[in-house]
Amino acid sequence: GVESSDAPAAAGVAAAAAPPVAEPRKPANLGKTGGVYIPPFKLARMMADAADDKASPEYQRLTWEALKKSLNGIINKVNVTNIKAILVEVFRENLVRGRGLFCRSIMKSQMASPSFSPIYAALVAVANTKFPELGELLLSRLVLQFKRSYRRNDKPVCSAAARFLAHLINQGVAHEVLALEMLILMLDAPSDDSVEMATEFTKEVGAHLLDVAPSGLNSVFERFRSILHEGEIDKRVQFIIEGLFAVRKAGFPEHVPIKPELDLVEAEDQITHEIGLDDSPDPQTGLDIFKVDPEYAEHEKQYVAIVREILGEDDGDDSNGGGGLSGGDDDDESEDEEDAAAAAQEAAQRQVIEDQTQTNLVNLRRTIYLTIMSSMDFEEAGHKLLKMGVPQGQEVELVTMLIECCSQERTYKRFFGLLAQRFCYVSRAYADCFSDCFRQQYLVIHRLETNKLRNVASLFAHLLATDAIAWEVFTVIRLTEDDTTSSSRIFIKYLFQELSSTLGLVKLNERLNHASCGDWFDGVFPKDTQANLRFSINFFTSIGLGGLTDAMRSYYKDMPRILAERQAALAVQQPKAPAASSSSSSGSDSDSDSSSGSDSDSDSSSGSSSSSSSSSSSDSDSSSSDSD
Numbered sequence: 349g350v351e352s353s354d355a356p357a358a359a360g361v362a363a364a365a366a367p368p369v370a371e372p373r374k375p376a377n378l379g380k381t382g383g384v385y386i387p388p389f390k391l392a393r394m395m396a397d398a399a400d401d402k403a404s405p406e407y408q409r410l411t412w413e414a415l416k417k418s419l420n421g422i423i424n425k426v427n428v429t430n431i432k433a434i435l436v437e438v439f440r441e442n443l444v445r446g447r448g449l450f451c452r453s454i455m456k457s458q459m460a461s462p463s464f465s466p467i468y469a470a471l472v473a474v475a476n477t478k479f480p481e482l483g484e485l486l487l488s489r490l491v492l493q494f495k496r497s498y499r500r501n502d503k504p505v506c507s508a509a510a511r512f513l514a515h516l517i518n519q520g521v522a523h524e525v526l527a528l529e530m531l532i533l534m535l536d537a538p539s540d541d542s543v544e545m546a547t548e549f550t551k552e553v554g555a556h557l558l559d560v561a562p563s564g565l566n567s568v569f570e571r572f573r574s575i576l577h578e579g580e581i582d583k584r585v586q587f588i589i590e591g592l593f594a595v596r597k598a599g600f601p602e603h604v605p606i607k608p609e610l611d612l613v614e615a616e617d618q619i620t621h622e623i624g625l626d627d628s629p630d631p632q633t634g635l636d637i638f639k640v641d642p643e644y645a646e647h648e649k650q651y652v653a654i655v656r657e658i659l660g661e662d663d664g665d666d667s668n669g670g671g672g673l674s675g676g677d678d679d680d681e682s683e684d685e686e687d688a689a690a691a692a693q694e695a696a697q698r699q700v701i702e703d704q705t706q707t708n709l710v711n712l713r714r715t716i717y718l719t720i721m722s723s724m725d726f727e728e729a730g731h732k733l734l735k736m737g738v739p740q741g742q743e744v745e746l747v748t749m750l751i752e753c754c755s756q757e758r759t760y761k762r763f764f765g766l767l768a769q770r771f772c773y774v775s776r777a778y779a780d781c782f783s784d785c786f787r788q789q790y791l792v793i794h795r796l797e798t799n800k801l802r803n804v805a806s807l808f809a810h811l812l813a814t815d816a817i818a819w820e821v822f823t824v825i826r827l828t829e830d831d832t833t834s835s836s837r838i839f840i841k842y843l844f845q846e847l848s849s850t851l852g853l854v855k856l857n858e859r860l861n862h863a864s865c866g867d868w869f870d871g872v873f874p875k876d877t878q879a880n881l882r883f884s885i886n887f888f889t890s891i892g893l894g895g896l897t898d899a900m901r902s903y904y905k906d907m908p909r910i911l912a913e914r915q916a917a918l919a920v921q922q923p924k925a926p927a928a929s930s931s932s933s934s935g936s937d938s939d940s941d942s943s944s945g946s947d948s949d950s951d952s953s954s955g956s957s958s959s960s961s962s963s964s965s966s967d968s969d970s971s972s973s974d975s976d
Contacts, residue, residue: 405640412638415446420453426467428609435474435612439658442651443479448635450475451486455493455512462508469515470610473618476521478658480619483521487621488629490516491526495625498533503541510545514552518605520618527553528564529625535571540582543575547592555600558731562724569596599731599774712742716749726766734774746771747781751789754807755800765810772816779817782808786821794835801835802842809846819859819868826871827887828880840872841891853895861899873900878907 394410418441426434443450458468476483490509497506510530516522527549534546550568557565575581576589595603623629641647715736723729738746747768754764771778786808796804811817825840826832832840848856860869874880881904885897903910 403642403644408640408644409638412446415441416449416453419446419449423450423453423457423468423471426471427464428467428607431467431470431610432612435471436659438471438475439478439655442648443475443482444651444654445641445647447479447482447485448632450482451489452636454486455489458512459505459508462511465508465511465515466518466607466610469512469519469521470606470612472516473519473521473613476619477613477617480621483619484621484623484629485632485635487513487516487522487623489631491623491625491627491629492631494530501541503545507545507548510549511552514549517553518556519613520615520620523620523622524553524557524561524564525622526624527557528561528568531568531571533625535568535575538575538581540585543581543585544588547572547588550592551595551600551603553605554596555603555731556605558600558728559605559735562728569593599734709742709745712738712745713749716746717753720750720753720767726763726770729763729767730770730774733771743775743777744781744784747778747785751785751804751807755796755803757803758799760803760806762810765807768807768811769814769816772811782811783817783821786817787824790824790836790839793839794833796835798838801839805839805842806846809843809850813847813850819865822868822872824871826874827884828874829883837887840887844888844893844896845891848893853893857896857898860896873897875903875907878904878911881907 394406419438422434422437422441438450441450454468454472458465472483472486490513494506494509494513497503497509513522513526513530517524517527530549531546534542534549550572554565557568572589572592576586579586595601716733716738719732719736720729723732733746750764750768750771754760757764768782772782789804789808793801808817808821812819812821825836827837827840844856851859859865860872873884881900885900885904888894888897
């Protein structure tokens with residue numbers, strides 16, 4: 349009994365005295381979604397340990413984690429200034445293997461910072477030209493996210509997804525039909541939140557729709573107008589809709605489709621995906637999860653070749669494929685490229701070429717002419733011309749071409765008046781240019797034919813009637829017989845007749861007789877002499893605008909008295925002449941009196957001689973009758 353009880357104790361002591369056996373280290377189980385955080389130094393050590401067998405699942409999992417971390421870091425640091433350098437880093441990562449990670453990371457970053465949506469859209473637009481399946485996958489996920497959040501009334505998520513989609517549509521990654529479908533969905537059953545989201549979405553994508561689908565945009569704004577008239581939404585949202593109409597009237601100036609620094613893709617190179625709200629795209633969520641690739645090494649080599657072709661690198665250049673473990677060589681290369689670009693920019697600034705052939709000016713005029721003549725309405729033409737960007741200081745070229753195009757028409761078209769009015773309202777520089785052109789056109793009006801006279805006069809009458817230009821331009825007109833020609837009188841005739849038909853005779857008369865504008869129309873109704881004023885009154889009466897001359901007619905009746913008072917006032921202001929001059933003047937007066945007396949005497953003598961001759965003739969007639 350004693351031996352049996354001591355045996356287990358002896359066995360326990362022997363086990364305690366034996367050295368522990370070291371078990372082999374197992375790789376960390378990262379799990380399906382990535383597992384625990386691994387420090388970078390430990391990850392590098394694990395990569396080095398597993399580098400012997402690159403086809404092993406452990407190595408592929410480590411490269412997958414490195415790829416995910418690298419994509420997150422690259423997308424989080426992108427901005428307007430470094431987007432071109434970031435694109436190089438993005439393409440160095442394996443976007444074919446990690447396209448799900450890329451879409452997930454960029455959607456998460458855009459959700460956190462919606463104001464960076466144009467930058468993320470530009471990044472996706474460039475990647476879409478090389479990997480269309482990546483852009484299609486991102487659009488599918490965004491459309492599903494928008495529809496799901498809209499059904500759940502999740503406004504923050506829905507607004508962020510709509511904003512991202514708007515900028516992808518501006519970049520040409522998605523078709524503009526998707527924007528119209530989203531607006532129809534949000535305005536079909538309008539609520540305060542849906543209408544507010546629709547207005548924000550329209551501001552982001554409105555300029556692009558105005559260019560590619562103006563009829564669809566007009567129907568959307570008609571729906572906004574009907575919602576506003578119904579008045580069933582909150583006052584705050586009504587004010588938002590009114591603000592949207594003001595933005596549209598101004599041509600979406602603060603919401604350009606693509607900023608110049610983010611315009612990185614040519615229109616013909618972009619691949620547009622036609623995904624609609626009614627489609628059921630596959631989000632391919634399995635791409636976000638790690639899977640073992642049996643042909644991992646071969647796929648990595650293929651992607652390295654693709655990256656070399658995209659970036660234009662030589663075969664001898666080192667590339668990391670898609671492992672995400674980039675070293676310091678990429679930073680050195682990017683710094684060298686930035687230094688070379690800065691040196692080239694400085695050289696371009698030092699070398700200034702001045703073009704004396706006016707080739708750029710001729711091209712600008714040709715572009716303006718073709719843009720005006722190819723537009724369907726004045727809003728389209730104005731949007732295209734403003735988007736084209738006329739260089740500062742050359743606004744007069746656009747004004748001159750607009751007047752020239754208007755004069756070449758067979759009859760006047762209101763299109764040109766509305767377009768000129770739009771530009772005068774947009775910028776004061778255009779209004780000043782139209783005022784200067786009015787003065788120049790009037791000075792050389794004799795060079796124009798009658799048809800061109802009528803069109804130009806109608807154009808300027810529209811601008812004057814809408815107060816697009818100041819009425820001060822009438823100071824160049826002096827309506828007298830000596831200062832006008834037949835062409836200038838025809839121009840004035842059409843100008844005032846068009847003003848009368850637009851404003852009405854009463855309102856036009858009030859404008860001409862306004863106290864603050866009297867100096868502007870002194871040349872139209874000259875008051876220096878009776879002959880000039882009479883000519884002006886007769887001119888307006890002959891063209892059927894005699895109602896404009898009522899005040900001038902009363903002034904014309906009092907004009908002799910006014911001129912006499914003016915002469916008397918001038919005589920009083922003149923200093924008295926010396927005595928010698930006064931005596932000489934009196935002598936001349938007496939001479940004139942004597943001469944006038946002699947004239948009267950001669951007149952009387954001639955009268956008497958004529959009477960005597962008449963009496964003698966009568967006597968001779970009577971004597972002849974007696975003899976008979």
